[in-house]
Amino acid sequence: MFDLDVRSRKPIYEQLVDKLKELIMNDVLKVDEQLPSVRTLAQQLTINPNTIQKAYRELETQGYIYSIKGKGSFVNATVKSVNTEKLEKVKKELIRLLTEAMYLGVTSNELETIISDIESSLGGGSSID
Amino acid sequence: MINVKNVSKRFENQSVLKEVHFSIDKGSIYGLLGSNGAGKTTLLKIISGILTQDKGHVFIDDSPVFEQIQIKDKVVFLPDTLYFFPQYTIRQMAEFYRNIYTQWNEERFQRLSDVFEIDIDKKIHKLSKGMQRQVAFWLAMSAMPEILVLDEPLDGLDPVMRKKVKNLLVQDVAEREMTVLISSHNLREVEDICDHIGILHKGSIILEKDLDDLKSDVHKVQVAFKKNVPNKLFDNVDLLFKEERGSVLLCIVRGNQADVMMHFKTFEPDIFDILPLTLEEIFIYEMGGVGYAIKNILV
Structure with a gap:
């Protein structure tokens, strides 16, 4: 399904969480679709089942998936609440990046051009709420 | 569940283990790391009931191990120097294992012959x-242990075999919550499958933690300043290591990533880079902290 970089400095479970989130947000894994069992995933990726369990738990607390005892884990439908949480994160990240950009000498005019460029490429930006 | 309580061991006048204390949860893969001669093998032998400790206790599922047949039936120990009876074939050796281990799974033994192809x-x-090591794994996995103790298990195996063996281990952990204890000094080998690690040095455990926590708790920071380095830079920082490479400062810092980042950013460095550490680096810096450091030796 996907590959992890076990040699990476990033903890494996973080990589797993990020990868699965990506799949869920891009609708590769659809609502109510079952996630691979811990066992299969452990075998496929040759990583510790406990790490996968931990990643699933993390995804569950973040609201991306829900689990049914004895059946497995499924993609959650309530993406709205997830979005607000995600939005907070993105905003934080933006502030960090913008601070860095300004620190490196990017003017606010330049930033505005970038924003309007992105807006037009997304189709007017009317759909952004 | 393995419980090691204040275990000490000495050989003649040499103290090998000093008050070692830790526990391993069921279904966990525990990596025991350590410097050469730290006492890893001795500890493993005590846990598997081959040696007795001088002081302290070892419990597996709340029962002592030494000379307890019903407990030892669940434990398989794979030593670093393998031992097979002279002149025995694999079939004969399997026969012996079948008589010893009550949980022996003949069907699995047959199926594993496809994996090992010997x-x-x-x-x-x-x-x-390398092939002898494969045989050892073959027999060990067929004995269906609840606890598998491995001393330098992947030595001498080629990359394909390593992957296969790891895969087998992971399957058993996932399927029937086998507990695995692995000792190694090849950190890259164990990094991907362990969930907990303990570092043994000179007979004591100096660090014991969840691997992911450990990784997200220590960071490598590189900073450079055009001007002089601010002298308050390292105030309120849990610094493990610091090195100046020309104008670039390399340091190993413990703490929450966001906090560390905020702290360094306030000094407005011209270059700033933060990375998690690899297990190998964590090992090296933690060992440096107890005086087992890498010194640049010029001969």
Whole structure:
């Protein structure tokens, strides 16, 4: 399904969480679709089942998936609440990046051009709420 | 569940283990790391009931191990120097294991012959070192242990075999919550499958933690300043290591990533880079903290 970089400095479970989130947000894994069992995933990726369990738990607390005892884990439908949480994160990240950009000498005019460029490429930006 | 409580061991006048204390949860893969001569093998032998400790206790599922047949039936120990009976073939050796381990799974033994692809009627001592290790794994996995103790298990195996063996281990952990204890000094080998690690040095455990926590708790920071380095830079920082490479400062810092980042950013460095550490780096810096550091030796 996907590959992890076990040699990476990033903890494996973080990589797993990020990868699965990506799949869920891009609708590769659809609502109510079952996630691979811990066992299969452990075998496929040759990583510790406990790490996968931990990643699933993390995804569950973040609201991306829900689990049914004895059946497995499924993609959650309530993406709205997830979005607000995600939005907070993105905003934080933006502030960090913008601070860095300004620190490196990017003017606010330049930033505005970038924003309007992105807006037009997304189709007017009317759909952004 | 393995519980090691204040275990000490000495050989003649040499103290090998000093008050070692830790526990391993069921279904966990525990990596025991350590410097050369730290006492890893001795500890593993005590846990598997081959040696007795001088002081302290070892419990597996709340029962002592030494000379307890019903407990030892669940434990398989794979030593770093393998031992097989002279002149025995794989089939004969399997026969012996079948008589010892009550949980022996003959069907699995047959199925695993597809994985290892070694002629079952070959004499074991005529096989290469790597193949003997494969046989050891073959027998160990067929004995269906609840606890598998491995001393330097992947030595001498080629990359394909390593992957296969790890895969087998992971399957058993996932399927029937086997507990695995692995000792190694090849950190890259164990990094991907362990969930907990303990570092043993000179007979004591100096660090014991969840691997992911450990990784997200220590960071490598590189900073550079055009001007002088601010002298308050390292105030309120849990610094493990610091090195100046020309104008670039390399340091290892413990703490929450966001906090560390905020702290360094306030000094407005011209270059700033933060990375998690690899297990190998964590090992090296933690060992440096107890005086087992890498010194640049010029001969």
